[in-house]
Amino acid sequence: MIRVGIVGGTGYTGSELLRLLVGHSQVSLVAITSRAEAGTSVADIFAHLRGRLDLRFTEPDLSLLSECDLVFFATPNGTAMKLVPDLLEQGARVIDLAADFRLKDSAQWEHWYGMPHACPDLLREAVYGLPELNRDAIRAARLVANPGCYPTAVTLGFLPLLEAGLVDPGWLVADAKSGVSGAGRKASVGILMAEVGESFKAYAVSGHRHLPEISQNLVPFAKDGLQLTFVPHLVPMIRGIEATLYARLDRSGSDLQTLFEERYAAEPFVDVLPTGSHPETRSVRGSNHCRIAVNEPLNRGTVVVQSVIDNLVKGAAGQAVQNMNLMFGFDESVALEGVALLP
Amino acid sequence: MIRVGIVGGTGYTGSELLRLLVGHSQVSLVAITSRAEAGTSVADIFAHLRGRLDLRFTEPDLSLLSECDLVFFATPNGTAMKLVPDLLEQGARVIDLAADFRLKDSAQWEHWYGMPHACPDLLREAVYGLPELNRDAIRAARLVANPGCYPTAVTLGFLPLLEAGLVDPGWLVADAKSGVSGAGRKASVGILMAEVGESFKAYAVSGHRHLPEISQNLVPFAKDGLQLTFVPHLVPMIRGIEATLYARLDRSGSDLQTLFEERYAAEPFVDVLPTGSHPETRSVRGSNHCRIAVNEPLNRGTVVVQSVIDNLVKGAAGQAVQNMNLMFGFDESVALEGVALLP
Amino acid sequence: MIRVGIVGGTGYTGSELLRLLVGHSQVSLVAITSRAEAGTSVADIFAHLRGRLDLRFTEPDLSLLSECDLVFFATPNGTAMKLVPDLLEQGARVIDLAADFRLKDSAQWEHWYGMPHACPDLLREAVYGLPELNRDAIRAARLVANPGCYPTAVTLGFLPLLEAGLVDPGWLVADAKSGVSGAGRKASVGILMAEVGESFKAYAVSGHRHLPEISQNLVPFAKDGLQLTFVPHLVPMIRGIEATLYARLDRSGSDLQTLFEERYAAEPFVDVLPTGSHPETRSVRGSNHCRIAVNEPLNRGTVVVQSVIDNLVKGAAGQAVQNMNLMFGFDESVALEGVALLP
């Protein structure tokens, strides 16, 4: 049994962490902080947790948090980096669900996030928490940077192709689509139901913060340089990401299906669908799975990969729990066994 | 460990049963039948069950089913009644999620369901599976009639008021709203997304089959006769029922909050919210809870009860599992501990 | 051709007014004001108006507005009452789409709206702009209080019954449901898509501001007192209101269908559907119609009326244009001929 704290629990990733952790047999939840809601019962804000969680939001309190074995940050970008150095020093381990420790290059981080980084030295130590890429390092990590939602879906989709050197890394296209919970739980006209319901659009076409993160994941497999065009879109639904990925095959006719199946054969949370499948986001709603299909339409030399996740689970809180399980030697699937909610 | 079969597993209540049962430690699923899909792997139709269930649909086969300790029927109305007598005779117990055994009066059943009943004698034996009303009888039952979705929400909302004799049973109004999964998984223009999305309407205003079922539940508490107006509506969402109930109080000012809290204090799946609450269907999405709030607006002598459930869980498959747990002496909450999926 | 100004044009009622007025042959739009967006082109905020409207938001400027023949207020409650007295004095006529002039009783207004009224004397002069009730007075009015969305749907549904004295006004129930655009275009967590999508709930059960407005409309037909229970609900869709109304008939068996058809025979925007119909909100999406059906289910003495409108059209901007047409002697339907957008 480990002692766990959550900093910033009033957003969707925070509440999703709670949903998963109340069912985790090895976790004792000792603190959940929120400046705005300090004193309020968690169940008063999140009615679905009534009867399952008897905890109140508290002010962020370093002394309490430093007694935890593990602290999750489910805060806006720029918050974790201010508290993490002290927490690590006092012996707590940390999983940051925000972006503070995702990029290795501090200059690039500062460019994309528009602020100075408070502890650039820790960028090197932080382990990028994609188990399919870094499982062993995660096990040993003090500080895990939990991946972004789009980067999870896109990286898992491109990875087998790039690792195998089958595609030209010089022109990759990732056309990704997300439900609106990805934009967070904040008062903003742009994500009102009357604004985004019954409509579809691209956004951030000129450049999105997840682009350098995806590139960082893939560039080791692109010796002559990687060029990725990444366009996110907003879908009128709450949960789910679908990424459709396009790349040019060096040669047509490879057995892509076997490539993908073998790459992910041992992965508990990556499911390669049969040839010809069209993964639906609902098939992973509430679950930690990434479901993937790969095709070469009409054998014309272009490979199309479809990759779906639940942005709040494999794209955030579920992956964080998976990382926690690895870090503390639990079975990797504890608290992540729930079947997706369909329909 | 009991052996369980499901007849008719390709609809939403069938797949929801599967979602719950794969997580049940005491259940061995031995057969799931579907004439139309016999031979097909369940996971090929329900992708969310991939990796969790290695079973194929089979033809309904009495000899196989009769070896089960329990058989669930998740079939259209009129199917179970043809097979149940034989199954019972051979020692299986049965929970019917359809309407075949919900009404005690066979004439009334035949009027509302438009066909002769195949085994009217069993109507008397069948136990109406609302644990909050019939827990002890369910424990001992061979045959449980699992309640309808609307009747569950409406009955639980009216029950404390009628049991206490606080309202006039001579004019009750139940204005109920359901997501579209309540209409089932069948090819029908009327429930296409392009027909029911972004729109709202009442239906069956002139009379709905759930009216006699609700009346049957409540009439024992109405010595001078019960008159209920029940109007269902279709909501452009997938899961969830909200029922807003109206009744005239015999006298204003009773402590309705305490009445409801005490009535349901021992119930694991009925949650009475604080005064002034507005239960949301999403707070029970995927969970077996019924959440209820009670008000007397402006102290004018009219009581308003709001009652929400997930139509596929407490309104169907979850309640069926709860009934199974009671029938076989398991803890009532086994496989029903999952927190609702919100947002 | 009349000169028209709009105060407060960045919300949904304002943009809907624009949508209708750009197609009105007798209207010259001379000003649209918004403090927050002064200087911005209207089409930059409302892309659907690109190419149809070459106007910029301006600061509210009394001198410009007072040169208008008509000024619409599409502002939050409490704004119009501060400017209207001056405008009227300078000869402009006014239609207020907010609630400032809807109630005749200033004490009641102040109770429900929580502020002192700036010009209670004008409450008497203001004409309640429901053409089906007050057509002649609207024609002559200087100041029209455009009805609320729920009051429009509920009043039109109850009116024939109460005028004819067929129901007991001592216990009326109005269970009303609205799409989320009714909550306006404002930054608020409670109306985010991730909060209200795929969910349904009642709100304001303990009392809603539209209750006194509806009561004021109906009380003249209830000589022994009116008692109405009104519960609004939030539907996960953008546009549309459905109100299901319940009343006890003094005697069963009246020809309710003929009653309704005759009452509204001459009304261009009230459509009584055939017996047995279930009006859908989508059948009036974008149109100024109210569609109504009336039933006495199972001939049990309770009448059920279903009434649907588009909350932004007949419930706001469309009715305002209808009132303008009456005030200035145009054909009542000008700019309101568009067919509803279905699907």
Added chain:
Amino acid sequence: MIRVGIVGGTGYTGSELLRLLVGHSQVSLVAITSRAEAGTSVADIFAHLRGRLDLRFTEPDLSLLSECDLVFFATPNGTAMKLVPDLLEQGARVIDLAADFRLKDSAQWEHWYGMPHACPDLLREAVYGLPELNRDAIRAARLVANPGCYPTAVTLGFLPLLEAGLVDPGWLVADAKSGVSGAGRKASVGILMAEVGESFKAYAVSGHRHLPEISQNLVPFAKDGLQLTFVPHLVPMIRGIEATLYARLDRSGSDLQTLFEERYAAEPFVDVLPTGSHPETRSVRGSNHCRIAVNEPLNRGTVVVQSVIDNLVKGAAGQAVQNMNLMFGFDESVALEGVALLP
């Protein structure tokens, strides 16, 4: 005033034609046919047309149709080709909203549509009804093949780039997304709200019928061969198509904005948004516009075009009316002036 008939009026393109044509000053609607609904009043099926259209569905009757100046076919693929030769011979002109006459190559047509073509000779005569490409030919045409929804959005987006020879036609990607009304109004489990709501997926990845149609439009501008990968997706909304298009620029830094603006400067229904815009499908809901934005993200040599239309209007019925207006010398915008319905 011309006499117009519609064959197959019970689907979404048929009802959308009706919505537009009842507001057309030069059109007299003389017949609308449906085998299944012969005898039924149109307004009984499409409630939004109540009071606007006093017409009943009739059996398809060649003698009646041949008296029309123009016949629209809003039928499933393979129907129009059986009737069109006779109609043309008798002097009627025809606009087919299905795919029967969209491809010039009959072998390719038969491959993609899986049936023999009934009148391959007419494929040559038929004019592809995209006014932005073929305006003059449409004016003179006897037979117009109204374009598919995806091909309209994709062609208009790629056209300026290919005409100007700025991109490599050897690897184009079109990632397109459509609301569910694109799948038609037919009883099918796959498009139930409970199946497609709150979910997102690609479909037809291995090859979609609109691929050869788009290719046919673009190949004249690709002297060394065109290779297009086209992947359609299903969006949980009713109306709207968004296509995000990717191509490699021959050289970076061209003034793409001016290119697009000049190409479409004279087009009444193509609107090029300012640099940096993200067109939303709702901005064209119910309108005949195509809104387009063009970007070169991070100046990396890849151009991204976003193109949105309403699949039922510019993607079907609206474009058909635009074509009719051209064929009969009416102003091109008659009956297409309505502003999009937003929100």
